[in-house]
Amino acid sequence: MASNGFPNGSTNGHLHPASDPAVYDKYRPRWEILPQTADEWLARASEVKEVLRQDAVQRDLENKTPRAEVALLKHSGLLKVLGPKRYGGGEQPWHVGYRLIREVAQGDGSIGMLLGYHLFWSQTANLVGTPDQAEALHEFIISNNLFLGGAVNPRDNDLSIKSEGDTLIWNGFKNFNTGGVVSDLTVLEGVLEGTKDHIYTVVSTSQPGIQFAHNWDNVGLRLTESGSVKIDNVVVPWTDALGWNPQTKRPIPNVLEIPFVSLLLPTIQLVFSNFYIGIAQGALSTSAAYTRQHTRPWPYSSDPKTSALDEFYILERYGNFHAHLVAAAALADRANAAATQLYETYNYHRDGDNRGGLTARERGEFAETVAAVKVVATDTGLRVTSGVFEVTGSKATSRKVGLDRFWRDVRTHTLHDPVAYKNRELGRYALLGEVPEPTWYT
Structure with missing residues (x-):
């Protein structure tokens, strides 16, 4: 354990071939100075996007553990964007963080997703921990430039937690653990034995009790390392139970039983939406470049064109896709701004804790x-x-073009939780004025 109460940030060894972090070493000195303004942060994310875009197709095919890509995120400083400036972070609001996720996802959906999950997990203690715990964790993450994963898949059984003296013993299994293999720290969540009480903590990934199956080989988001993990007798001091009193071994009043804590769920749902939009934007820009260079006009129409750029149906489709993406991004920006407003109004501060002020409504x-x-x-x-193939042509289905990776990425993650339930939930809100009860997916 480190002196501040949080573990050191080394990583587990890996069984599968991994990308070589050295390929991105040249970016470390180039990005040594952190951006200062929102526009500068977005420009940095755009640079990362362009780096990833260059060989995204090949990296997707190789499906190597993304150690190099995580190193690139570390070099860029993007992992620190939300962290307090007093520890070396960017101290940007959530709406900027969400935009960075969207930007990086345009170049590589997997890496945009990894960035999004990291930013979310790095803020865990802000919601469920005490201010002292949150401060210690921020300082530790930022000063060591660490990357976080999380073994918190609600579709599986909760991890079991047994109290033994001044320690907690964690055991269990999760089918999905995004970024875990390449993480420095892992967020754990489970239920204390003999109770219904949930506990969050953050532990070093590099320990024998965190055992990865290395079984992530899915159709999309292939570089997210979202495979399964076994938690086997991981020992955590009671002092690292976020939001709990280590002496009484009970939750601290007004920390875990307030609506603010359940912002965890919509916060990460908004992470999802932003990288969906980013992936779709990447698909549109990639297909547009292909159309401009390679797509041929259809010669058997009643009004044949000499260029695909003059084809009515191609122009109509691009215009329609553009309109829908502009609208989706605008709606996301509205939600991103709302997230910033809530966190700035009700978050803890060094001189006070306003989290109890957020109402359930x-x-x-x-x-x-x-x-x-x-x-x-x-x-x-x-x-x-899926529609971009209509405006690129049959040759665009070649594996070397890789246009399919965008659909595979969106299709894979949009199955995370059924969107039909979101539609029903919105129907009850629109028709009856009801807001949903917090759940693991709402």
Whole structure:
């Protein structure tokens, strides 16, 4: 354990071939100075996007553990964007973080997703921990430039937690653990034995009790290392139980039983929507470049054109895709701004804790804003990433073009939780004025 109460950030060894971090060494000195303004952060994310775009198709085919890509994120400073400046972070609001996720996802959906999950997990203690725990964790993550994963898949059984003296013993299994193999730290969540009480903590990934199956070989988001993990007798001191009193071994009043804590769920749902939109934007820009260079006009029409750029149906499709993506991005930006407003109004501060001020109604209305984005981002993402083949032609289905990776990425993650339930939830809100009860997916 480190002196501040959080573990050191080394990583597990890996069984599968991994990309070589050295390929991105040249970017470390280039990006040594962190951006200062929102525009500068977006420009940095755009640079990362362009680096990833160059060989995204080949890296997707190789399906190597993305150690190099995580190193690139570390060099860029993007992992620090939300962290406090006093520890070396960017101290940018959530709406900037969401835009960075979207930008990186245009170049590589997997790496945009990894960035999004990291930013979310790096803020865990802000919601469920005490201010002292949050400060210690921020300092540790930022000063060591660490990358976080999380073994918190609600579709599986909760991890079991047994209290033994001043320690907690964690055991269990998760089918999905995004970024875990390449993470420095892992967020764990489970239920304390003999109770219904949930506990979050953050542990070093590099320990024998965290055992990865290395079985992520899915149709899309192939570089996210979202395979399964076994948690086997991981020992955590009671002092690292976020939001709990280590002496009484009970939750600290007004920390875990307030609506603010359940912002965890819409916050990460909005992460999803932003990288869906980013992936679809990447698909549109990639297909447009292909159309300009390679797509041929259809010669058997009543009004044949000499260039594909003059074809009515091609222009109509690109215009329609563009309109829907602009609308989806605008809706996401509205939700992103709402997230910033909630966190700036009700978060803890060094001189006070305002988290108890958020009402259940405010929380629920934010969740419905996020649900609307999720529906639109899902529908638009799937429509655009599959539809671009209509405006590129049959040769664009070649593996070397790799245009299919965008659809595969969106299709894979949009199955995370059924969007039909978001539509039903929104129907009850629109028709009956009801806001949803917090769940693991709402």
